[in-house]
Amino acid sequence: xxxxxxxxxxxxxxxxxxxxxxxxxxxxxxxxxxxxxxxxxxxxxxxxxxxxxxxxxxxxxxxxxxxxxxxxxxxxxxxxxxxxxxxxxxxxxxxxxxxxxxxxxxxxxxxxxxxxxxxxxxxxxxxxxxxxx
Amino acid sequence: xxxxxxxxxxxxxxxxxxxxxxxxxxxxxxxxxxxxxxxxxxxxxxxxxxxxxxxxxxxxxxxxxxxxxxxxxxxxxxxxxxxxxxxxxxxxxxxxxxxxxxxxxxxxxxxxxxxxxxxxxxxxxxxxxxxxxxxxxxxxxxxxxxxxxxxxxxxxxxxxxxxxxxxxxxxxxxxxxxxxxxxxxxxxxxx
Numbered sequence: 001x002x003x004x005x006x007x008x009x010x011x012x013x014x015x016x017x018x019x020x021x022x023x024x025x026x027x028x029x030x031x032x033x034x035x036x037x038x039x040x041x042x043x044x045x046x047x048x049x050x051x052x053x054x055x056x057x058x059x060x061x062x063x064x065x066x067x068x069x070x071x072x073x074x075x076x077x078x079x080x081x082x083x084x085x086x087x088x089x090x091x092x093x094x095x096x097x098x099x100x101x102x103x104x105x106x107x108x109x110x111x112x113x114x115x116x117x118x119x120x121x122x123x124x125x126x127x128x129x130x131x132x133x
Numbered sequence: 134x135x136x137x138x139x140x141x142x143x144x145x146x147x148x149x150x151x152x153x154x155x156x157x158x159x160x161x162x163x164x165x166x167x168x169x170x171x172x173x174x175x176x177x178x179x180x181x182x183x184x185x186x187x188x189x190x191x192x193x194x195x196x197x198x199x200x201x202x203x204x205x206x207x208x209x210x211x212x213x214x215x216x217x218x219x220x221x222x223x224x225x226x227x228x229x230x231x232x233x234x235x236x237x238x239x240x241x242x243x244x245x246x247x248x249x250x251x252x253x254x255x256x257x258x259x260x261x262x263x264x265x266x267x268x269x270x271x272x273x274x275x276x277x278x279x280x281x282x283x284x285x286x287x288x289x290x291x292x293x294x295x296x297x298x299x300x301x302x303x304x305x306x307x308x309x310x311x312x313x314x315x316x317x318x319x320x321x322x323x324x
Binding site: 056077079080081082104107108109111112 | 195196197217220221222223224225226227292293295296
């Protein structure tokens, strides 16, 4: 009985991690299919902090503008001031759990931050970085 | 004798109770709008609350999920068609999701609603007005014109009229009654 409960506990702990990894793997596989890879979390970290001066307001923007340097902490939408839940999957289990959300936010946020869509290579590196936080 | 006193007391009690109820009804209608008959629940709310989880999730991720009854259908239509440049932000959605939101927003827009604020906003618009900001409607301005800049725009705890819920404590429930207003940093302020 105790082992059974132990098993269930272990499985329920592992399952979210497995599904998260599966979602990230699947996304990275689609990036590889378009010629990108291998992916590197260290490069992802540099991209995370990479400033690009915005053409409209002349001010630098990076992922940290809203999400901050520490992905385990809350972020803040730079315009509306609305709190943004931590991006780290270790702190916030919802993160990286939906392929659709990954696609949506990469599209919007790459365009807002860098004024263009991110390349498959950049997305793959960023996902590797975020996944480790 | 005792019986008579009891009757008088009860009559008094009932009339006082009725007075209380009617007083409540009158004071509830604190605005300069004169509305026809509304159901009790509607009279407590100014605008139909958001009950669409998808809308709350998608739009509420970045800002207060404004009730669709605060703008006409034509405004929501244009808003969803222009999500690539959403007040300077990129809020793009895939076509299926955008369409789903458009249906919800237009079907519950101010021009299809009977709630007090929706009707007030519609009355303040010309037929060809397509406001994209609720705060640019004449109705909104009339309701907020006595507020000095230091309380909203220059108030670091508020910053913008677009943050409804920071002052209207019941905004998420669809209630914008002025008695529920608490301007952050101005706890005791009352007009």
